[in-house]
Amino acid sequence: MTTARSRLTPEREVELFDAVLALLREVGYSALTMDAVAARTRSSKATLYRQWGSKPQLVATALQRCPPHGDIDIDTGSLRGDFHALLSHSDDAQMKQDSELIRGLFQAVHEDRDLYEALQERFIGPEISRLTEVVDRAVARGEVRSDNPARELAAHMLLGAFFTREIIDDQFPDREFLTRYIDSVVLPALEA
Amino acid sequence: MTTARSRLTPEREVELFDAVLALLREVGYSALTMDAVAARTRSSKATLYRQWGSKPQLVATALQRCPPHGDIDIDTGSLRGDFHALLSHSDDAQMKQDSELIRGLFQAVHEDRDLYEALQERFIGPEISRLTEVVDRAVARGEVRSDNPARELAAHMLLGAFFTREIIDDQFPDREFLTRYIDSVVLPALEA
Numbered sequence: 001m002t003t004a005r006s007r008l009t010p011e012r013e014v015e016l017f018d019a020v021l022a023l024l025r026e027v028g029y030s031a032l033t034m035d036a037v038a039a040r041t042r043s044s045k046a047t048l049y050r051q052w053g054s055k056p057q058l059v060a061t062a063l064q065r066c067p068p069h070g071d072i073d074i075d076t077g078s079l080r081g082d083f084h085a086l087l088s089h090s091d092d093a094q095m096k097q098d099s100e101l102i103r104g105l106f107q108a109v110h111e112d113r114d115l116y117e118a119l120q121e122r123f124i125g126p127e128i129s130r131l132t133e134v135v136d137r138a139v140a141r142g143e144v145r146s147d148n149p150a151r152e153l154a155a156h157m158l159l160g161a162f163f164t165r166e167i168i169d170d171q172f173p174d175r176e177f178l179t180r181y182i183d184s185v186v187l188p189a190l191e192a
Numbered sequence: 193m194t195t196a197r198s199r200l201t202p203e204r205e206v207e208l209f210d211a212v213l214a215l216l217r218e219v220g221y222s223a224l225t226m227d228a229v230a231a232r233t234r235s236s237k238a239t240l241y242r243q244w245g246s247k248p249q250l251v252a253t254a255l256q257r258c259p260p261h262g263d264i265d266i267d268t269g270s271l272r273g274d275f276h277a278l279l280s281h282s283d284d285a286q287m288k289q290d291s292e293l294i295r296g297l298f299q300a301v302h303e304d305r306d307l308y309e310a311l312q313e314r315f316i317g318p319e320i321s322r323l324t325e326v327v328d329r330a331v332a333r334g335e336v337r338s339d340n341p342a343r344e345l346a347a348h349m350l351l352g353a354f355f356t357r358e359i360i361d362d363q364f365p366d367r368e369f370l371t372r373y374i375d376s377v378v379l380p381a382l383e384a
Contacts, residue, residue, distance in 0.1 A: 029299075107295055109359065153372075155356070157349070159360065167294075184342040184345055185342050185348075189380045189381050
């Protein structure tokens with residue numbers, strides 16, 4: 001397996017994974033075919049199967065390899081400042097891409113454990129860690145009560161706003177909307 | 193078209209739509225095939241196409257025809273009471289079914305306008321109306337400020353909790369979780 005993989009250059013791998021994620025955003029997991037990946041990347045299907053074994057393995061690997069949003073080192077001194085700073089690190093185009101990606105995986109992660117874990121590891125987990133850090137610091141500063149039950153629900157609030165924007169309002173989540181949601185929902189709940 | 197449709201009894205139609213929605217929950221929209229619907233309902237694919245024209249039309253019709261959750265007439269006299277009463281009208285099995293249904297449609301509603309509208313009309317719209325009624329009464333009672341910006345976000349909060357439960361925590365939303373979310377997030381934001 002290692003020998004087979006080593007035939008692709010790292011640059012070629014990145015190109016291939018980018019194409020997989022782009023297709024995932026465009027058509028969703030279920031409609032993504034190895035034929036389409038092969039066509040878009042000008043590889044043969046045989047190569048794809050030899051290198052990654054199967055569609056779920058290829059997509060899970062592409063998810064794991066896609067560059068993280070960046071370690072954001074934020075400490076503005078207030079909960080509101082930290083949340084706004086978090087948002088300012090991702091632009092509207094990035095949010096649209098993430099929204100499309102998660103939409104494309106929503107059904108699939110339920111059906112394939114590797115995909116679920118890749119999504120957790122790559123998107124959900126890091127998001128939870130960042131929120132936990134920000135909220136823990138606010139607890140330490142006395143801005144949030146340590147026993148506030150909303151602490152455990154920070155990710156549900158924020159990702160919830162992210163996931164529902166398209167289905168309720170027929171538009172992608174963007175910074176304007178998430179800022180409004182943070183100010184109107186997340187902060188009042190955490191500071192209650 | 194009317195003549196063709198009239199060949200199915202109403203009971204048979206209900207049976208058929210139930211099977212379509214059950215398949216949708218099981219495999220999601222993209223993997224749902226007319227073959228599978230035909231097999232499960234013991235109809236011919238020709239009949240399905242003659243009656244409904246296409247898979248999106250059949251699924252959209254099945255959504256529109258599925259019995260509403262019931263007009264809930266709730267007025268407990270408090271915002272908290274009303275939210276808890278709303279929850280008590282749907283049991284955990286129903287929530288699991290709704291969660292599966294929406295998961296199965298998440299990508300498809302983006303791609304097909306009829307499906308998007310059927311989901312809006314049948315699930316999202318009624319949910320928003322119920323929440324708006326409950327919150328408007330709380331405003332009239334003085335429990336919620338009329339200019340509270342969280343008023344417009346009630347559906348994002350609640351449906352957000354509903355949609356994220358599975359992807360964050362790997363379990364279906366249930367009454368215990370939503371009660372906790374309402375008490376910790378929705379009420380503090382609306383009563384801020």
